[in-house]
Amino acid sequence: MVSLADLFGYAFLVPLLMVLSFVIVGLAGTRLKRFEWGGWLAVGFAGAALVVGVLIAAAELMDPSRYTNVQFTWFHLPAAPGVFPNGFSLVAGTLVDPISALMLLVVTVVGFLVMLYSIGYMHHDHGLPRYYAELSLFLAAMSGLVIANNLFEFFLFWELVGVCSYFLIGFYYEKPSASSAAKEAFLVTRVGDVMFLLGIFIYFYYYATTGPSGGWAANGFVFVRGTTPFLAGAMGGQSTVLTVAGIMILGGAAGKSAQFPLHVWLPDAMEGPTTVSALIHAATMVAAGVYLLAVTSLFIGFTSTDQLAIVAVGGFTTFFAATMAVVHPDIKRVIAYSTISQLGYMVLAVGAGFAMVGLFHLFTHAFFKALLFLAAGSVIHAVGTQDLFKMGGLRKSMRVTAAAFAIGGLALAGIPPFAGFWSKDDVLSAVYSQLPSHPAYWPFFVLAVAAVFLTAYYIFRAWFLAFSGDKPRDPTLPHAHEGPWVMQVPLVVLSAFAVGAGLFIFWPNFQGLLLHGAGAAGIPPVYGPADLALSATSVFLGVAGIGLAWALWGHGKVFVLADSSPVQPLRRLLLNRYYFKVGFDWIGAKGVYTVARAADFVDRFVIDGTVHGFERMFAELSDRLRRIQTGVVSDYAAYVVAGLIAVFVLLLFVAPYLVAKFGGG
Amino acid sequence: MSGLPIVGFVGLSAALLAVGIFGILTRRNFILLLIAIEIAMNAGILNFVYFAAYTGGTAGLTGQAIAVVLVGFAATEVAVGLAIVLALNRLRGSINVAEATELRR
Numbered sequence: 208m209v210s211l212a213d214l215f216g217y218a219f220l221v222p223l224l225m226v227l228s229f230v231i232v233g234l235a236g237t238r239l240k241r242f243e244w245g246g247w248l249a250v251g252f253a254g255a256a257l258v259v260g261v262l263i264a265a266a267e268l269m270d271p272s273r274y275t276n277v278q279f280t281w282f283h284l285p286a287a288p289g290v291f292p293n294g295f296s297l298v299a300g301t302l303v304d305p306i307s308a309l310m311l312l313v314v315t316v317v318g319f320l321v322m323l324y325s326i327g328y329m330h331h332d333h334g335l336p337r338y339y340a341e342l343s344l345f346l347a348a349m350s351g352l353v354i355a356n357n358l359f360e361f362f363l364f365w366e367l368v369g370v371c372s373y374f375l376i377g378f379y380y381e382k383p384s385a386s387s388a389a390k391e392a393f394l395v396t397r398v399g400d401v402m403f404l405l406g407i408f409i410y411f412y413y414y415a416t417t418g419p420s421g422g423w424a425a426n427g428f429v430f431v432r433g434t435t436p437f438l439a440g441a442m443g444g445q446s447t448v449l450t451v452a453g454i455m456i457l458g459g460a461a462g463k464s465a466q467f468p469l470h471v472w473l474p475d476a477m478e479g480p481t482t483v484s485a486l487i488h489a490a491t492m493v494a495a496g497v498y499l500l501a502v503t504s505l506f507i508g509f510t511s512t513d514q515l516a517i518v519a520v521g522g523f524t525t526f527f528a529a530t531m532a533v534v535h536p537d538i539k540r541v542i543a544y545s546t547i548s549q550l551g552y553m554v555l556a557v558g559a560g561f562a563m564v565g566l567f568h569l570f571t572h573a574f575f576k577a578l579l580f581l582a583a584g585s586v587i588h589a590v591g592t593q594d595l596f597k598m599g600g601l602r603k604s605m606r607v608t609a610a611a612f613a614i615g616g617l618a619l620a621g622i623p624p625f626a627g628f629w630s631k632d633d634v635l636s637a638v639y640s641q642l643p644s645h646p647a648y649w650p651f652f653v654l655a656v657a658a659v660f661l662t663a664y665y666i667f668r669a670w671f672l673a674f675s676g677d678k679p680r681d682p683t684l685p686h687a688h689e690g691p692w693v694m695q696v697p698l699v700v701l702s703a704f705a706v707g708a709g710l711f712i713f714w715p716n717f718q719g720l721l722l723h724g725a726g727a728a729g730i731p732p733v734y735g736p737a738d739l740a741l742s743a744t745s746v747f748l749g750v751a752g753i754g755l756a757w758a759l760w761g762h763g764k765v766f767v768l769a770d771s772s773p774v775q776p777l778r779r780l781l782l783n784r785y786y787f788k789v790g791f792d793w794i795g796a797k798g799v800y801t802v803a804r805a806a807d808f809v810d811r812f813v814i815d816g817t818v819h820g821f822e823r824m825f826a827e828l829s830d831r832l833r834r835i836q837t838g839v840v841s842d843y844a845a846y847v848v849a850g851l852i853a854v855f856v857l858l859l860f861v862a863p864y865l866v867a868k869f870g871g872g
Numbered sequence: 873m874s875g876l877p878i879v880g881f882v883g884l885s886a887a888l889l890a891v892g893i894f895g896i897l898t899r900r901n902f903i904l905l906l907i908a909i910e911i912a913m914n915a916g917i918l919n920f921v922y923f924a925a926y927t928g929g930t931a932g933l934t935g936q937a938i939a940v941v942l943v944g945f946a947a948t949e950v951a952v953g954l955a956i957v958l959a960l961n962r963l964r965g966s967i968n969v970a971e972a973t974e975l976r977r
Binding site (some may be wrong): 836837838839840841844845848 | 893896897898899900905969970972973974975976
């Protein structure tokens with residue numbers, strides 16, 4: 208009998224379909240003008256991938272206890288004494304388990320909707336075959352990463368995701384700011400990638416002999432499900448090494464997920480098309496970092512020091528990024544900062560030991576963040592600017608967009624029953640439940656709670672600025688109108704998810720997915736009185752934030768901070784992003800340049816100087832020596848005679864004297 | 873034969889050599905230079921002849937033979953030298969060796 212679960216062995220179809228789309232659109236896109244330069248083709252492939260992804264997720268939901276690992280061994284080195292006493296394998300394969308099914312759902316749904324939306328949004332742009340091909344490859348890489356069953360395959364797709372984000376952020380490569388933002392994204396995440404690779408090497412070296420089937424290396428570094436993460440237990444004696452490896456993994460995730468202090472690239476990545484931002488922020492690039500942390504914590508394990516570090520990074524980033532969003536005038540950058548902040552919540556949850564709670568927030572966040580970006584894209588498409596202070600009154604002409612943005616905002620602010628409330632509340636109560644045993648988490652918990660208020664404030668500040676009031680503040684803006692249906696449908700679908708995705712938590716099968724994904728540890732918290740108080744607090748903070756935004760910016764008002772105001776320096780600090788970019792630039796321009804200049808000095812004057820010094824010495828000497836060549840025959844004869852006399856003197860006088868003095872035979 | 877006066881003969885050839893070397897170092901005329909070289913060379917040949925006679929017997933014949941060969945060498949050397957003199961004269965219109973310094977570099 209054929210059942211849906213048979214599909215688990217065919218999970219590779221999802222990346223394969225998108226790779227096919229990449230190849231076909233990339234090669235033949237310029238001849239497919241009738242199909243929106245291959246765009247409809249890419250939508251078709253994304254739709255097929257969506258069907259496979261949804262079916263796999265559905266089958267996993269029906270029976271959440273299933274772990275289906277399909278693999279083939281690429282090569283196997285036989286056992287040899289030394290580092291790999293049990294041999295060493297490299298395998299390629301797919302693992303369908305609760306977490307990868309969940310992620311696959313997110314990636315395919317958001318990917319398909321973004322692809323569909325692009326048809327409308329990108330219609331007037333040039334280079335569309337390149338755009339759709341790269342978008343396809345991006346989705347292929349991300350879905351490949353999600354279903355990878357071992358650490359090396361994971362890293363391979365991880366790098367592919369990175370390079371695709373580089374391509375797409377720099378899509379408008381004629382713009383210097385776009386190409387430099389692409390380079391920035393690539394280089395900053397590269398710092399994280401190097402750390403990730405170091406982490407893999409440490410695991411590689413220390414866990415060659417431990418783990419399932421007599422050695423993780425012999426097993427091809429496949430993620431194996433156990434009741435507890437196997438390596439943490441097996442390598443208790445190596446906890447320092449494990450800590451270092453965990454910090455390296457955290458570094459890789461921080462680079463990809465734009466966590467402090469590697470967050471600088473994400474706001475600049477707004478230089479890409481808005482659709483790309485939506486994809487990067489919701490389903491692909493930044494989700495990979497959180498997914499890496501979750502996978503590592505479930506299959507490999509973190510030490511308690513690592514956990515504290517992860518909680519610290521996540522909790523701090525949550526607040527830190529939210530403060531920067533408060534003052535920014537660019538609609539896309541406000542949402543970008545909110546992504547960094549929300550990713551902080553996910554990292555926080557994973558660090559506190561609740562990987563599945565973090566992934567639940569990732570799941571809901573993917574929908575409402577994609578919604579917010581696509582709504583913002585709709586606005587930008589209509590008015591042609593990203594400056595919030597030029598917009599205003601768009602509510603009247605763009606009802607669907609205004610409603611979608613509001614729903615996304617409510618979900619982001621954590622107002623029940625919207626999606627963000629349930630997952631954010633889970634994150635907060637998960638961390639709260641760890642506070643008695645880990646008092647060090649307190650400051651980061653407080654920061655995360657405080658960020659709820661800021662989040663609600665800044666997203667509704669953006670909403671009021673763009674949509675409330677009577678008319679745009681800049682009268683030169685074109686008359687706004689809704690986009691075509693391909694842009695509205697994704698907004699409606701994502702709105703439905705943004706409203707309802709959080710309610711999934713009440714579906715027993717979905718709960719089962721989260722429970723089984725977590726193994727024995729990291730079960731989502733049950734709701735009790737303390738949680739109720741916490742929920743009430745966070746909802747109150749959210750409502751207060753919205754209220755403040757309404758008071759300051761509602762009805763098209765513009766709140767202008769007086770120049771003499773004491774918080775003016777703070778505002779400048781936030782607008783300048785805490786001078787982080789300036790600082791990094793300074794490190795690059797001054798620090799590295801100084802070192803480079805010193806190296807240049809050594810190279811030029813010490814090393815080259817020595818070489819040139821020898822050269823000049825011999826040139827000088829030979830020039831002196833050359834002068835004895837007069838060309839006059841008598842002079843040469845004189846030298847010969849002088850030499851002869853010298854030989855005679857040597858033989859007749861010096862040699863006998865030396866023999867007499869020192870003896871000899 | 874061993875009664876020959878060594879100091880006299882060796883002194884004669886040493887004097888000849890000194891005269892030759894003096895000529896080589898001081899003469900600027902190519903022909904005079906060649907003559908000086910001949911004188912210095914003949915000092916050497918004279919030494920061969922003298923020491924061959926001093927040694928005597930068959931062993932001494934070797935010295936005499938070398939002396940004859942060296943006379944031949946001296947003749948060829950003069951032939952080559954005079955050819956150079958002619959060529960130099962044709963080239964520069966002068967046989968002053970101090971002026972012929974082109975081969976310096």
